[in-house]
Amino acid sequence: xxxxxxxxxxxxxxxxxxxxxxxxxxxxxxxxxxxxxxxxxxxxxxxxxxxxxxxxxxxxxxxxxxxxxxxxxxxxxxxxxxxxxxxxxxxxxxxxxxxxxxxxxxxxxxxxxxxxxxxxxxxxxxxxxxxxxxxxxxxxxxxxxxxxxxxxxxxxxxxxxxxxxxxxxxxxxxxxxxxxxxxxxxxxxxxxxxxxxxxxxxxxxxxxxxxxxxxxxxxxxxxxx
Amino acid sequence: xxxxxxxxxxxxxxxxxxxxxxxxxxxxxxxxxxxxxxxxxxxxxxxxxxxxxxxxxxxxxxxxxxxxxxxxxxxxxxxxxxxxxxxxxxxxxxxxxxxxxxxxxxxxxxxxxxxxxxxxxxxxxxxxxxxxxxxxxxxxxxxxxxxxxxxxxxxxxxxxxxxxxxxxxxxxxxxxxxxxxxxxxxxxxxxxxxxxxxxxxxxxxxxxxxxxxxxxxxxxxxxxxxxxxxxxxxxxxxxxxxxxxxxxxxxxxxxxxxxxxxxxxxxxxxxxxxxxxxxxxxxxxxxxxxxxxxxxxxxxxxxxx
Numbered sequence: 001x002x003x004x005x006x007x008x009x010x011x012x013x014x015x016x017x018x019x020x021x022x023x024x025x026x027x028x029x030x031x032x033x034x035x036x037x038x039x040x041x042x043x044x045x046x047x048x049x050x051x052x053x054x055x056x057x058x059x060x061x062x063x064x065x066x067x068x069x070x071x072x073x074x075x076x077x078x079x080x081x082x083x084x085x086x087x088x089x090x091x092x093x094x095x096x097x098x099x100x101x102x103x104x105x106x107x108x109x110x111x112x113x114x115x116x117x118x119x120x121x122x123x124x125x126x127x128x129x130x131x132x133x134x135x136x137x138x139x140x141x142x143x144x145x146x147x148x149x150x151x152x153x154x155x156x157x158x159x160x161x162x163x164x165x166x167x168x169x170x171x172x173x174x175x176x177x178x179x180x181x182x183x184x185x186x187x188x189x190x191x192x193x194x195x196x197x198x199x200x201x202x203x204x205x206x207x208x209x210x211x212x213x214x215x216x217x218x219x220x221x222x223x224x225x
Numbered sequence: 226x227x228x229x230x231x232x233x234x235x236x237x238x239x240x241x242x243x244x245x246x247x248x249x250x251x252x253x254x255x256x257x258x259x260x261x262x263x264x265x266x267x268x269x270x271x272x273x274x275x276x277x278x279x280x281x282x283x284x285x286x287x288x289x290x291x292x293x294x295x296x297x298x299x300x301x302x303x304x305x306x307x308x309x310x311x312x313x314x315x316x317x318x319x320x321x322x323x324x325x326x327x328x329x330x331x332x333x334x335x336x337x338x339x340x341x342x343x344x345x346x347x348x349x350x351x352x353x354x355x356x357x358x359x360x361x362x363x364x365x366x367x368x369x370x371x372x373x374x375x376x377x378x379x380x381x382x383x384x385x386x387x388x389x390x391x392x393x394x395x396x397x398x399x400x401x402x403x404x405x406x407x408x409x410x411x412x413x414x415x416x417x418x419x420x421x422x423x424x425x426x427x428x429x430x431x432x433x434x435x436x437x438x439x440x441x442x443x444x445x446x447x448x449x450x451x452x453x454x455x456x457x458x459x460x461x462x463x464x465x466x467x468x469x470x471x472x473x474x475x476x477x478x479x480x481x482x483x484x485x486x487x488x489x490x491x492x493x494x495x496x497x498x499x500x501x502x503x504x505x506x507x508x509x510x511x512x513x514x515x516x517x518x519x520x521x522x523x524x525x526x527x528x529x530x
Contacts, residue, residue, distance in 0.1 A: 094424070
């Protein structure tokens with residue numbers, strides 16, 4: 001569980017998060033949607049403790065960061081480090097003594113090659129594998145489906161379902177509504193630093209239609225197609 | 226093409242200003258440091274000219290890196306690409322050439338120039354995917370990265386160490402042992418992305434302890450062939466050899482603390498100067514190490530606790 005209360009975050013005079021409050025319960029998959037710049041990544045970084053903020057973020061796990069797997073939008077990799085060595089680093093950081101990475105290599109990644117030379121999708125899969133190997137209790141996955149092939153998307157969805165069944169708390173952001181509606185129990189619409197709508201499974205379609213109407217509006221008419 | 230070089234100067238200017246130093250002053254300091262190191266090298270070593278040419282080639286090879294080359298190729302025509310590579314290689318080799326001429330090493334100076342030109346046709350994509358095996362696989366990441374990046378230099382140091390033994394030049398071989406520690410210190414120059422620190426469950430103190438223990442273990446493995454060679458070849462000088470080994474550990478420890486005292490930023494100029502002075506006059510480390518340690522704990526607490 002992650003309980004957020006009156007979360008504010010500003011960069012200089014620009015307030016990015018404007019008083020977010022919500023209780024993300026465990027055993028559920030929470031989707032966060034919003035336009036670019038709505039504050040999704042900032043919200044995730046605040047939960048991870050990577051940014052200072054005003055307000056409170058609580059969990060039954062303390063400190064949150066030691067129990068949280070954070071998959072960033074564009075995972076960073078160190079130069080001249082192989083996929084295997086990257087996974088070892090993530091495990092050492094959490095004091096997990098394992099080297100059995102080949103056996104758990106469900107994405108069939110070339111673990112003996114330098115991670116920096118991986119394709120975008122392979123990098124995402126390696127980073128995801130890393131946070132899964134850490135055996136976290138809380139998962140924050142920023143755009144997990146981005147740049148990943150269709151087969152791996154199916155696999156990622158199944159992984160999320162498995163984590164949900166193990167009562168983990170999962171937060172996902174995505175620009176692709178269908179990928180969220182497949183895996184999430186709740187979707188929260190973040191707009192200009194605030195949650196403006198919370199939808200459960202039965203109201204996903206109306207949320208999608210509402211978003212479409214808002215995004216498209218009469219903009220297409222301007223193109224004179 | 227002119228704009229390309231203007232942009233390179235702007236990048237240098239921005240890097241220097243991030244370090245809190247004006248560009249002209251930074252360039253002036255760079256020249257002074259380059260001359261000082263060159264003078265020191267020629268003053269201390271019998272084979273300085275060969276080492277100097279080796280350093281020049283290593284520097285030039287950086288400009289052949291496929292990532293760098295691809296960026297230029299993507300923007301410029303084939304003709305301009307060739308010109309840029311030629312100007313870059315020439316500009317980088319000239320300081321080495323001038324200093325070699327100053328030392329009356331005309332043949333070596335000509336060698337650097339004659340290597341710089343053909344290297345403009347070289348692209349190091351050949352070694353891009355080649356994985357250099359390291360003995361540090363289980364202890365990522367500084368020594369894995371560093372070993373792979375400095376492998377030719379480490380190899381050369383070992384060859385020099387052997388030459389020192391063969392010609393009975395204890396100082397040369399001892400210098401090579403010290404060089405291993407200096408190379409290891411360079412593995413800690415650049416701060417890693419904050420994510421790679423954030424992932425740790427250790428507190429600030431535990432994190433530093435973990436980093437120091439791993440560094441000591443890895444540097445011991447890396448320096449072992451040098452240490453054994455020296456102890457077996459110059460047994461009567463064992464005290465000097467062990468003293469350099471111990472001093473190496475202290476220097477490496479201070480480097481780790483110095484790095485994290487500014488983390489996640491790079492060390493600024495005052496910190497760098499203080500650290501540089503203490504390396505020049507090692508007794509200062511007695512005061513500088515605790516200062517850097519407490520600053521490191523403070524910086525890391527913001528990320529880890």
